[in-house]
Amino acid sequence: MSDVPYMPQMPATADHSGARVEHEKSGLLGWVATVDHKRIGILYLLTSLVFFGVGGIEALLMRIQLARPNNSFLSPGAYNQIFTMHGTTMIFLVAMPALTGMANYLVPLMIGAKDVAFPRLNAFSFWLLAFGGLFLYFSFIAGGAPAAGWFSYAPLSEQPYSSTTGVDYYAIGLFVLGMGSIAAAINLIVTIAGFRAVGLTIRRLPLFVWMVLVTQVLILLALPALNASLSMLLIDRLMNGHFFVTDSGGSALLWQHFFWAFGHPEVYIVVLPAFGMISEVIPVFSRKVIYGYEFVAASTVAIAVLSFLVWAHHMFAVGLGHSIDVVFAIGSMLIAVPTGVKIFNWIATMWGGSIRFTTSMLFATGFLVMFTIGGLSGISFAAFPIDWQVTDTYYLVAHLHYVLFGGTVFAIFAGVYYWFPKISGRMFSERLGKIHFWLMLVGFNMTFMVQHFVGLIGMPRRVFTYPDLPGWAALNMTSTIGAVIMGMAVAIFLWNLMISLVAGEPAGNNPWHAWTLEWATTSPPPEHNFDLLPPIRSRRPLWDLAHPEDPDWKHGR
């Protein structure tokens, strides 16, 4: 960034990884053997993108099958494998790797570090992901993919009812992915705790880093619960165990408690880093500092704590009794409060700003409204008599997609459009980006808004077909057409990605005039990230450099 006067300063990053003296190799071997957090981050992102394509094709296959009532495009067996793999893929092989990839690439840059704390462990985490994902997909040619749903409820997932090896591949595959996630979480926590540049106190951390930190704590506490239950499931299936086999005295509900003890924090594992990206994008494109930094950060911690106290809201229909339902309803309703605090702070950040509607900002703005819809329908589930009607219907499918697609995926697109210039050194085509956004917004709402209604008029989820009841056919056809539009939007994104990588305008160090440290180095950054760091006396070091007349540190931030 030539216009920023660098102040010579002691290198803020001590050579922590002294063992790693060799330099990165070039060519394909360089990518396979890499321990550079940036390359590993890119590998995570590319893996996520590939599986996003696969999971998206699975979604389109389901929508084709559901376009008409009594359709026979897919057999029930095939449909059930595909919906199971769609959910499992999108959660474990798309959302988590995309967010871990972003964190891997950005966190060391944003905290002025040279790399993550344990570069080799970092590479190991990625390869666990790659091989875990391949292992899971190998099930298709090994006798059939799992068909017990991504939640794999016992006893359906047990040997008597799922006799192919699909569920074994599911359990071992997710176990491997879980190990990778836990290793990555430890790595990021240590990196953020111990490798921050001089002056970057915990209260000055960029909000994305804050939320990544909280997320990694969630991963560290939640994923072991999943791995323990997967082990128990495998003991049942392969060694005649009886944890969840009801015929021999096991408990079907025990699995649900274990699974959701992981599964609900998991929702926030794939949402909080998205919040973090939104918290970077909105201020920069509004040309205003984030409103209520402390409250945005603290509400993240509140959400994380509450996320461990609400698991049984996935179980309102299993017959736990009113008192338990009431307790979990309170916790679930409370989560709405810190989430609302975030939404209002983001809007307050835009208020009085000077907003540049780049593609990134469009996705962030779309996120605000789409995620609000998902959050509000979430409250209707916490009012649990409503859950007694609408859980396991298409109303829930709509809700979760507003949270995970309208929320997480929109935020990831906002983040990708925002950081692509840093990662590639080139600008995205804004024209194609805007077409991508608007097509996505229309297709997304067309697909999922109508699913609220088809659920309310009685359509359960996870059905491979449905009878021709009044209204069902038209609503489902609308949903399918919307899904095709979303497919077109993704195709435009991929095209944009390819042409921009080859022929995009050079980005320069800081095309958006952003304020965090990753923009203080070249695009793409050198292997060691920084030659020199600017002085860090506030949350926005590059703002302070560009605005010496009104630096943040004068306001005590």
Added chain:
Amino acid sequence: MQTDSSLLRDSVLAQPISHLFLIVGIVMAAIFLLVTVLVLYVSFRYRDRAANQFPRQEFGRTSLEILWTVGPVLVLVFIFAATIHAMKGADPGFAINQQPDLVIVAHQWWWEARYVESGVIAANEIHLPVGKRLFVRLESADVIHDWWVPQLGRKMDAVPGHPNFLWLEADSPGFYSGTCAEYCGAEHAWMRIGVIAEAEPAFERWAQHQLELPSKVPTGSDAAQGSELFQQLTCGNCHAIAGTSAQGRIGPDLTHIGSRLTLAAGRFQNTPANLDRWLANPQAIKPDSHMPNFQLTDPQVRQLTAYLETLQ
């Protein structure tokens, strides 16, 4: 068959939930409008304003933070109160050791109903006397299923090894369509429920009829040959027909199959032609269902259909 709906037509137990949904829906709509209007307002009002100079940097105001923390809390307290009210109305309590009037057992992929007092055993179509509240015990024979008839109120999981209880009441006569709402394997889609609510006398007549033994089929007819086939072909290992040696309880009781509206848990209408198709190859109609393809010849299918059609 009319549309399923949790909103348009209610029984006395579904109504509290519809009301709650209306209340929560209005609150949700209001908040949604507030957020959307704010987002649109700032988007247009503050778009590319003063491109060359930076707007005033505001770091936040604690009073506003308190406002949008406490405001939602108050809204949630209101929703919580409405929730408790609806819970009591939609799912009334019951005494410990209260005996069920009706036991419903979910199977992959059909429903069995046993009326405790009369001893009637029905499948997939459940008859209720209008205006009378039945206490139901819900069980599962294999995996987790879920009882859901939207117009009659809450859904409830059928969990193996963990019986659940719920009240069932229809306050006007009619056909209520429902379905299994928990994913339960290959044919989850075709595990539909029909509830037929009728006035008490009609219900009593139905129950009486269900208890009658099937009449003897005239010898030498197709039906008589079908009856013999039924016994020879091990159909009775899974199915029961009262008054015969067929006493299987794996599949639906067929004593009065001819009186049902649909076949294979709502897969299609109960007509002789559809019964022919079903018997000829159940796996083509409902793949992976537990009814095997017996490779019957056309005359065998005809004879079995003729026999089953006599079981009115």
